[in-house]
Amino acid sequence: MMLTREEQAMLDGEHGPGVQKAMEIIVALARIYRAERLVPVASVQVAGVSYKNLGDAGIQFLEEWAEQGARVKVPTTLNPAGMDLDDWKEIGFSEEFAGKQLKVIRAFQRMGIMPTCTCTPYLAGNVPKYGDHIAWAESSAVSYANSVIGARTNREGGPSAIASAVTGRTAAFGYHLDENRISEHEVRVTAALDDYSDYGALGYWTGKRLKNMVPYFTGIRTATADQLKQLGASAAASGAIALYHVHGITPEARAKSMLAEDHETLEFGEEEKKSVRGELSGEVDLVVFGCPHASLEELKKIASMVSGRKLKAELWVTTSKPVKALAERAGLKKTIEEAGGRIVADACAVVAPVKSLGFKSIAVNSGKYLWYLTSQGYKVFFGDTEKCVQAAVTGRWEE
Numbered sequence: 001m002m003l004t005r006e007e008q009a010m011l012d013g014e015h016g017p018g019v020q021k022a023m024e025i026i027v028a029l030a031r032i033y034r035a036e037r038l039v040p041v042a043s044v045q046v047a048g049v050s051y052k053n054l055g056d057a058g059i060q061f062l063e064e065w066a067e068q069g070a071r072v073k074v075p076t077t078l079n080p081a082g083m084d085l086d087d088w089k090e091i092g093f094s095e096e097f098a099g100k101q102l103k104v105i106r107a108f109q110r111m112g113i114m115p116t117c118t119c120t121p122y123l124a125g126n127v128p129k130y131g132d133h134i135a136w137a138e139s140s141a142v143s144y145a146n147s148v149i150g151a152r153t154n155r156e157g158g159p160s161a162i163a164s165a166v167t168g169r170t171a172a173f174g175y176h177l178d179e180n181r182i183s184e185h186e187v188r189v190t191a192a193l194d195d196y197s198d199y200g201a202l203g204y205w206t207g208k209r210l211k212n213m214v215p216y217f218t219g220i221r222t223a224t225a226d227q228l229k230q231l232g233a234s235a236a237a238s239g240a241i242a243l244y245h246v247h248g249i250t251p252e253a254r255a256k257s258m259l260a261e262d263h264e265t266l267e268f269g270e271e272e273k274k275s276v277r278g279e280l281s282g283e284v285d286l287v288v289f290g291c292p293h294a295s296l297e298e299l300k301k302i303a304s305m306v307s308g309r310k311l312k313a314e315l316w317v318t319t320s321k322p323v324k325a326l327a328e329r330a331g332l333k334k335t336i337e338e339a340g341g342r343i344v345a346d347a348c349a350v351v352a353p354v355k356s357l358g359f360k361s362i363a364v365n366s367g368k369y370l371w372y373l374t375s376q377g378y379k380v381f382f383g384d385t386e387k388c389v390q391a392a393v394t395g396r397w398e399e
């Protein structure tokens, strides 16, 4: 494998122990995946931020690396944390959890990482360009960057993303290379895709079938950026899909042919759409929107649906801090709060210790929330946005 003079110097420890450790990780990965070279990255997004997942060993690891002089060389943002960093007390998180979570954030900040705490960094200032090599870790953001933006990233692990941020490099393999971005699986969509949840169902179904392949969707005439983020997030959750193309819509599929001549075809019709479902009926404690983190447009839609209604179940919309601030300015936060809901920034229902708040049954319109919350043992209801709002009003779900 070829290293430039600067890369070799980092590996030899000339830039200090923190950088050396980071370069050792990058080079080890390059060897495992038989990369011939490293490539400079334009930005990094780090996952593994919630204290719920990191524990004390994670804090110690981060603090030691920061102490060794690890500092980021490129714009680097953080995935959601285990709580809203400002409103945690009001929501009900314990002092003990908050203290540990804030320690995690301080260690990242010491390395120069921006505490954005969102899985939609592209809505919070970390926006790559078409063709940029990047090193992102959050699976839904990886999918969005690769597919909707046309940037190039593998799904990084927590330490490898930090190592890329500290060295400014990643190993050139996987989705950094043209040949791995071609699809061999057409998914012909004949079902109607109306609500956000329909894109979640399509992603969920596709991920379960194609695992870590690259699907090429045909039959989708239009899709908003929010619908595409839902499609990719759900496919990345039920499978490990990090890149997809939509014929005539996503940028690489518009620029050139991304479907191999010799390909398999699957069909996603109404029956397949109906097959993606959660529990059929029961009490609902919590309704959560915003997986991936809600855009301003989604918040506007949810605010208009709850406006003037009184909610029986708790309702959260999870989002990033900048989008929450805009929602506040636009009066959407007030509308949602008057109905009895709340906007939760920095966190989400999967990475926050939601069980400790007493919630057991959750209604969602996201295929990714459906996948993870089910695997965490909650009773999960899945349906379109209006049905979820209705469940928040009545406190019940009926199929």
Ligand code: F3S
Pocket: 079, 080, 119, 140, 233, 290, 291, 292, 293, 318, 347, 348, 349, 350, 351, 368, 369, 372
């Ligand atoms: Fe984001 Fe949490 Fe969903 S990290 S994609 S809101 S599970």
